[in-house]
Amino acid sequence: MKDVAQLTEGWQLSHEGTLLDARVPGCVHTDLLAADLIPDPFLGTNEHDVAWVGRQPWAYRRQLTGEEAHTAAYERTDLVFEGLDTAATLTLDGVELGRTRNMHRSYRFDVTGRTGELNVTFTSAYEEAESVRQLTGDRPNVYPEPFQYIRKMAANFGWDWGPTVVTAGIWRPVRLERWSTARLARVRPLVTVDGTRGRVELHLDVERTAAGADRPLLARAAVAGVTARAEVLGDQATVVLDVPDVRLWWPRGHGEQPLYDVELTLLDAGEPLGVGEQPNTAEQLDVWQRRVGFRTVELDRSADAHGSGFTFVVNGERIFVRGVNWIPDDVLPSRVTPERYRTRLEQTAAANVDLVRIWGGGIYEDEAFYDVCDELGLMVWQDFLFACAAYPEEQPLRGEVEAEARENVVRLMPHPSLVLWNGNNENLWGFRDWEWEEPLAGDSWGEGYYLGLLPRVVAELDPTRAYTAGSPWSGSWDHHPNDPDHGTYHSWEAWNRRDYSEYLANVPRFVAEFGWQAPPALATLRRALPGERLAPDSPGMLHHQKAEDGNGKLNRGVERHFALPEGDFDRWHYLTQVVQARAVAAGIEHWRAHWPRCAGTVVWQINDCWPVSSWSAIDGDGRLKPLHHELRRVYADRLLTLQPGVDGTELVLSNLAAEPWDTDVTLRLLRTDGTVAARVSLGLTVPxxxxxxxxxxxxVQPAAGSAKEYLVADAEDLRAVHLPVRDKEFDYPAPRFDIAVETVGGDPDTLDVVVSAQTLVRDLLLQADRLAPRATADRGLLTLLPGERTRIRVRGAAGVGANAIRAALFCVEPA
Structure with a gap:
């Protein structure tokens, strides 16, 4: 049986002639932080003070002892690195083992019988990128950093939501594997289902030692009580398991997520086997174990009256996707633990999300990420790692890209949550619209990857899943890459140049990116900007705003709807969060109302990699913005909205549940003085x-342009509000409300804040982190009518009184 020893201890990092204790997995920045040799790059403007780290070479060392390398019981010892970041030279006892230049691959070296000092020396990522640039020539890029010349997490080089923190190090686990005769070099599971009959085809490759070259090998597999075996002929075999009566895996909100344990064992048969013979004394050589789920996934891109669609079909059911985009959860990704993945993904699922798109400037995430998605029913759209740049297709990059793609397709394909491979982020669009063609002058830019290499790799290795060449992508060069009538669409004009009302101007087939910025929670800002007097344009705030003219866009977004507060940071902070939540809700409500023509929305973005003003719903410290609560509302199975129509306002009820929705809807025309001008009740059924x-x-329609009338629709606990004019033109009454504080169940750490409205109270928000940094509230933005009462559950704010709570409550006020 194979023996595995993790090499987590005993590493040192060389720094200016001295040796520091190094944590593996980790990176240079985490080791320097642990030794107090650099300031935290997330605080203040410290990012500038640590920029030198990414431009230096770094060396890790460790003794490989005779005890570790002892191979008397085994024929072979391999040194396995699951991830090296990025360009490294490895030596053992002064003899080179190999060189690496790809963060997204694993590496294996034969160290049988060898001992001595193991050195892993990293070249600066900038130096490696420049050396490749000299070979390939320049290529266009959205950002002034050379990330397209190195197979490394592009987000390390800064983005419009991230810092420039260029890492190096042994970022994933290292181990020694000792083995004899043969080992499982690769297992590629094809999992399919027909009705209730599942099939698991395990295609395996083995590596043999010289002594094991002619040994008869047997592969044996089991799943759900079904077993099968196959002889290994040469270095390959296929084991097929037909599994009756399987339960289907469904995306969350559509069914359950049953998972099945699959185990594949490689055996030394001992002697040649006759037909139907079982080995008498089979020795176990290696074991591969994974969890799988049985489901079918198709992508319907067929043409119709509106263009060509982009609809996910799971187990034969067409799905409106309720999605979010995911970026690396930390710019130092080795710090993201399985527990942190689970927390962040549970927060994501709590927003009624059913799909997570892993964006192409990040990483192929750790196995723990996909495991949690499998369990929670979160579908995964996986980008290949290309984003916002022209990528050379020459060597040495082309070989690295293919090796990286092959390894990660096979690594991730057991996961039922994985539903789509995507070639790149915005590069096909960039070639057409970002003035790349002239400077490229015929040079390669990545098209050969997205339309050639990558689809071939997916078709060969993982034919059970769809591939799309990019996002956005209309399906062919016959249409503009970002044509809303064909394929996937990125909607950024509203945020960049217009207003969120522009989302209502079209009905894309699938919105793969759109979003609106807001700053993080106040407690997050106070931690990240210690001692700073907060203002929208204070030094730390501007440093933690990476978008081009980001604050200008935030301010213009507020000004279109509200009076921009001058000199009142708290009010500005509240209004920017209101506009973010309203903007994203406006898009989803409109596009969801046009299902099945529009088959999904994927909000940019769910998470952050540091504390920053950004498009996220969960900020860099893990706190929920109001947007998160709004996503929970607009992504719920049942949604009530008021939408503009050809002949006036329309009532729209969207039912994404399988069961019919029988409900009574009350429509009220109200005046700003609190009186009811008209009321209509409707009994409705939505299939x-x-x-x-x-x-x-x-x-009950308000008069066009009226500043004193508004429409409210209520159904069960759902509410929609329509004003005929923008907020700053509306004659809001001065908000008046009473509050009471009640303890819950004798727990001093849990409070109910009871708010009783005397007037219209629009977009009431309790910012719980203002009460205590760890405090949370269970509600986001609320609109109360005169005489209404609501409860907001607060946890983590023991001993807080009514005055402090009132100071943490905000709502829309008269202009």
Missing amino acids: GREVLRLPVPPQ
């Missing part, structure tokens, strides 16, 4: 997975 649109009856 499962369908949308119902109805014109609002004329008697």
Whole structure:
């Protein structure tokens, strides 16, 4: 049986002639932070003070002892690195083992019988990128950093939401594997289902020692009580398991997520086997174990009256995708533990999300990420790692790209949550619209990867899943890459140049990116900017705003709807968060109302990699923005909205549940003085997975341009509000409300804040982190009508009184 020893201890990092204790897995920055040799790059403007780290060579060392390398019981000892970041030379006892230049691959070296000092010396990523640039020539890039010349996490080089923190190090585990005769070099599981009958085809490659070259080998597999075996002929075999009566894996909200343990064992048969013979004394050589799920996934891109679609079909059911984009959860990714993955993904699922797109400037995430997605029913859209740049296709990059793709396709394909491979982020669009063609002058830029190499790799290795060449992508060069009528669409004009009302101007087939910025929670800002007097343009705030003209866009977004507060940071902070939540809700409500023509939205973005003003719903310290609560509302199975129609406002009920929705809807025309001008009640039924649109009856329609009337629709616990004018033009009454604080169940750490409205109270928000850094509230933005009462559950704010709570409550005020 194979023996495995993890090499986590005994590493040292060389720094200016001295040796520091090094943590593996880790990176140079984490070791320097642990030794107090650099300041935290996340605080203040410290990012500038640590920039030198990414431009230096670094060396890790460790003794490989005779005890570790002892191979008397084994024929072979391999040194395995699951991840090296990035360009490294490895030596053992002064003899070179090999060189690496790809963060996204693993590496294996034969060290049988060898001992001595193991050195891993990293070249600066900048130096490696420049050496490749000299070979390939220049290529266009959205950012002034050379990330397209090195197979490394692009986000390390800064982004419009991330710092420039260029890492180096042994970022994933290292181990010694000792083995004899043969080992499982690769196992490629094809998991399919037909009705209730599942099939698992295990395609395996083995590596043999010289002594094991002619040994008869047997592969034996088991899943759900079904077993099968196959002889290994040469270095390959296929074991097929047909599994009756399997339960289907479903995305969350559509069914359950049953998972099945698969075990494959490689055996030394001892002597040649006759037909039907079982080995008498089979020795176990290696074992491969994974969890799989049985489901079918198709991507319907067929043409129709509106263009060509992009609809996920899981187990034969067409799905409106409720998605979010995911970036690396830390710019130092070795710090993201399995527990942190679970926390972040549980927060994601709590927003009623059912798909997570892993963006192409990050990493192929750790196994723990996909395991949690399998369990939670979060579908995964996996980008190959290309983003916002022209990528050379010459060597040495081309070989690295293919090796990286092959390894990660096979590594990730057991996961039922994985539903799509995507070639790149915005590069096909960039070639057409970002003035790349002229400077490229015919040079390669990545098209050969996205339309050639990568689809061939996926078709060969993982034919059970769809591949799309990019996001956005219309399906062919016959249409503009970002054509809303064909394939996937990125909607950025509203944020960059216009207003979120622009989302209502079209109905894309699938919105793979759109979003709106807001700053993080106040407690996050106070931790990240210690001692700073906060203002929208204070030094730390500007440093933690990486988007081009980001604050200008934030301010213009507020000004279109509200009076921009001058000299009142707390008010500015609240209003930017309101606009972010409203903007994203406006897009989702509109596009969801056009299901099945529009088949999904993927919000940019769910998470952050540091404390920053960004498009995220969960900030860099893990706190929920109001956007997170709004996602939970607009991604719920049942959604009530008021939408503009051809002949006035329309009532829209969207039912993504399988069961019909029988409900009573009350429509009220209200005046700002609190009186009711008209009321209509409707008994409605919305079939499962369908949308119902109805014109609002004329008697409850507010007069066009009225600043004193508004429409409210209520159904069960759902509410929609429509103003005929923008907020700053509306005659809001001065908000008046009473609050009471009640303890819950004798737990001093849990409070109910009871708010009783005397007037219209629009977009009431309790910012719980203002009460205590760890405090949370269970509600986001709320609109109360005169005489209404609501409860907000607060946890983590023991001993807080009514005055402090009132100071943490914000709502819309008259202009």
